Amino acid sequence: MTLPSAPTLWASLPVPAILIDGADHAVELNPAAEQFLNVSTKALKGQPLFDRLAIDAPLEEVFARVRTNQSSLFINDVDVGTGERAPVICNLQAAPVADTDDNVLLLISPREFAERMGRGQGMKHAARSAIGMAEMLAHEIKNPLAGITGAAQLLSMNLGAEDLELADLIVAETRRIVKLLEQVEQFGNLRPPEARAVNIHDVLDRARRSALLGFASHMTILEDYDPSLPATLGDPDQLLQVILNLLKNAAEASGGTAGTIRLHTFYDHSLRLRRVDGSGSSLPLQIEIIDDGPGIPAELADSIFDPFVSGRENGTGLGLALVSKIIADHGGWISADSVPGRTVFRLSLPVAPKEGAPKSEETV
Numbered sequence: 001m002t003l004p005s006a007p008t009l010w011a012s013l014p015v016p017a018i019l020i021d022g023a024d025h026a027v028e029l030n031p032a033a034e035q036f037l038n039v040s041t042k043a044l045k046g047q048p049l050f051d052r053l054a055i056d057a058p059l060e061e062v063f064a065r066v067r068t069n070q071s072s073l074f075i076n077d078v079d080v081g082t083g084e085r086a087p088v089i090c091n092l093q094a095a096p097v098a099d100t101d102d103n104v105l106l107l108i109s110p111r112e113f114a115e116r117m118g119r120g121q122g123m124k125h126a127a128r129s130a131i132g133m134a135e136m137l138a139h140e141i142k143n144p145l146a147g148i149t150g151a152a153q154l155l156s157m158n159l160g161a162e163d164l165e166l167a168d169l170i171v172a173e174t175r176r177i178v179k180l181l182e183q184v185e186q187f188g189n190l191r192p193p194e195a196r197a198v199n200i201h202d203v204l205d206r207a208r209r210s211a212l213l214g215f216a217s218h219m220t221i222l223e224d225y226d227p228s229l230p231a232t233l234g235d236p237d238q239l240l241q242v243i244l245n246l247l248k249n250a251a252e253a254s255g256g257t258a259g260t261i262r263l264h265t266f267y268d269h270s271l272r273l274r275r276v277d278g279s280g281s282s283l284p285l286q287i288e289i290i291d292d293g294p295g296i297p298a299e300l301a302d303s304i305f306d307p308f309v310s311g312r313e314n315g316t317g318l319g320l321a322l323v324s325k326i327i328a329d330h331g332g333w334i335s336a337d338s339v340p341g342r343t344v345f346r347l348s349l350p351v352a353p354k355e356g357a358p359k360s361e362e363t364v
Contacts, residue, residue: 022102054081063104070096142181149174193235197352207243216251224264232285233352238326245319246289246345253293264288283348296338
């Protein structure tokens with residue numbers, strides 16, 4: 001077996017890596033670092049690292065200790081950014097480079113990626129647990145409710161005005177519960193995606209037009225697309241359901257006042273998913289739904305995709321759980337970042353294999 005060359009290994013590193021010399025100048029960036037920092041090796045090479053990067057940690061001291069002790073150091077929960085991009089919380093590792101006196105290798109692990117991987121697995125388990133409850137509730141409750149509604153309607157024919165109001169309330173509330181159970185049944189649908197090559201921009205356009213004619217008629221929906229995106233592999237109807245759910249959330253977050261939703265697509269070849277069985281796949285297609293509403297309540301930020309968790313007074317807590325289930329079934333990721341005035345839901349999806357190409361997953 002022939003071992004790969006050093007340049008091949010360097011280019012294959014799955015996390016951003018920067019080689020730093022004794023003067024804390026950047027010597028080399030791997031492709032993952034160029035993509036993550038949105039800066040080329042040519043632009044950063046030979047430059048003082050701290051002139052080009054905003055890193056919220058005393059790295060000069062860290063590098064000095066690494067060089068003195070010739071041992072690695074880890075730093076968790078550090079904001080890393082550049083002038084071109086907002087800071088991202090990362091875990092850092094600084095390590096000495098063998099056969100050199102002063103060079104240091106800096107590895108940057110965006111914490112979001114690891115959290116999203118763990119969250120994605122948790123979503124699947126939570127969804128499966130909720131499905132059993134969903135099916136049981138729908139079966140045991142929906143049928144008796146039809147009888148209650150019918151009985152209340154029959155009684156209302158012979159009631160006075162005061163009692164008629166109570167009968168109408170019974171009918172209205174039972175219909176509301178039936179509607180909830182229909183969502184529960186939908187959540188419990190175990191049908192796998194009917195995957196095929198899908199132009200995600202066609203799906204976004206269908207969802208945008210439908211939203212503007214209905215629940216988002218008071219909103220402005222902007223399109224910010226990368227027209228060169230290849231097709232994704234997915235079920236167009238299920239993906240449409242995902243986008244509509246996210247658009248509805250964004251529209252309802254505005255509280256009925258005029259607001260703006262931006263649909264943003266782009267390509268990020270550095271995004272990869274590793275599964276528990278050791279296999280992996282690339283998820284380069286990125287779709288963001290961005291709104292300017294009040295944001296996700298801080299106490300719900302870590303559980304927003306869990307079943308029956310809702311930030312709205314009359315919310316069922318199933319919309320985002322269903323979205324996360326569908327994206328997980330497609331082998332993708334979903335994440336949410338929110339501050340008042342800007343909430344971003346990002347979908348990360350695979351590329352459809354080219355016709356005639358094997359459909360095996362990429363191992364990372």
